[in-house]
Amino acid sequence: MKQIISIVFSVILVSCSSTRSGKVTQGESQDQLILSTLWYQKSAEMRALYYQCFRTAEIALAENLAWAGRTKPAAVVLDIDETLLDNSPFQGWQVLEKKSFNNDDWFRWVELARARPLPGAVEFTRYSDSLGVEVFYVSNRTVEEMGPTIENMAAWGFVNTDSTHMLLKETTSSKVERRSLIEKDYEILLLVGDNLADHSGAYEKRGPDHGFAAVDADRRLFGTKYIVLPNPMYGTWLNDLLRSAPGATERERLVRLLETF
Numbered sequence: 217m218k219q220i221i222s223i224v225f226s227v228i229l230v231s232c233s234s235t236r237s238g239k240v241t242q243g244e245s246q247d248q249l250i251l252s253t254l255w256y257q258k259s260a261e262m263r264a265l266y267y268q269c270f271r272t273a274e275i276a277l278a279e280n281l282a283w284a285g286r287t288k289p290a291a292v293v294l295d296i297d298e299t300l301l302d303n304s305p306f307q308g309w310q311v312l313e314k315k316s317f318n319n320d321d322w323f324r325w326v327e328l329a330r331a332r333p334l335p336g337a338v339e340f341t342r343y344s345d346s347l348g349v350e351v352f353y354v355s356n357r358t359v360e361e362m363g364p365t366i367e368n369m370a371a372w373g374f375v376n377t378d379s380t381h382m383l384l385k386e387t388t389s390s391k392v393e394r395r396s397l398i399e400k401d402y403e404i405l406l407l408v409g410d411n412l413a414d415h416s417g418a419y420e421k422r423g424p425d426h427g428f429a430a431v432d433a434d435r436r437l438f439g440t441k442y443i444v445l446p447n448p449m450y451g452t453w454l455n456d457l458l459r460s461a462p463g464a465t466e467r468e469r470l471v472r473l474l475e476t477f
């Protein structure tokens with residue numbers, strides 16, 4: 217009987233377990249997040265990488281702006297979470313509380329408006345603005361989260377923190393339509409984000425090669441039109457991995473994916 221209960225419990229865990237899918241898995245260890253979250257919070261390498269990416273973004277933006285032949289005003293498109301705002305305290309909380317990502321707890325965190333800006337992020341939006349480039353934020357925070365998001369970002373001095381420049385998620389996670397909306401009136405010179413889908417719809421669905429071929433094909437766009445920031449804690453890369461591996465817990469599934477010798 218004990219065994220049956222344990223199997224049933226495992227099945228429930230598997231069916232509920234998800235990363236940023238909105239469902240809650242209570243009591244499942246989130247220890248797989250410890251190392252990535254600590255790296256994000258405590259490594260000087262992480263700070264250096266953010267400065268490096270935003271400096272590269274500045275150079276690329278100035279170069280792209282100098283190109284002749286534009287018929288529309290210039291714009292940059294930035295993601296928000298783990299691009300401009302640091303939500304790693306939420307991941308830390310998940311580890312301590314043993315709770316997988318879920319929308320209710322996430323909303324409680326967003327409502328606090330307490331996320332700190334990432335290194336170089338505020339300065340990059342101000343630099344873009346100083347060049348006369350329109351700054352847009354395309355994020356999968358929901359439209360219900362607009363108020364606290366504006367409050368949080370305005371407090372740190374990000375430019376254009378208003379509902380005109382913030383295109384949040386209404387129904388679909390795909391950012392393609394929202395980018396098209398901007399492109400009606402602007403030419404997007406640069407896209408900055410921690411998830412490849414922040415840059416192009418081509419990366420939304422990754423095949424068995426994890427999207428490697430698509431990235432190889434676009435290699436010349438990285439550092440020139442696409443700026444990618446590091447996020448080892450979550451993202452499409454992880455969702456796809458978890459979907460592809462069997463196992464009772466996230467940890468079990470992740471361990472099975474490791475390459476060894």
Ligand SMILES: [Mg+2]
Pocket residue numbers: 295296297298299409410411
């Ligand atoms: Mg993000």
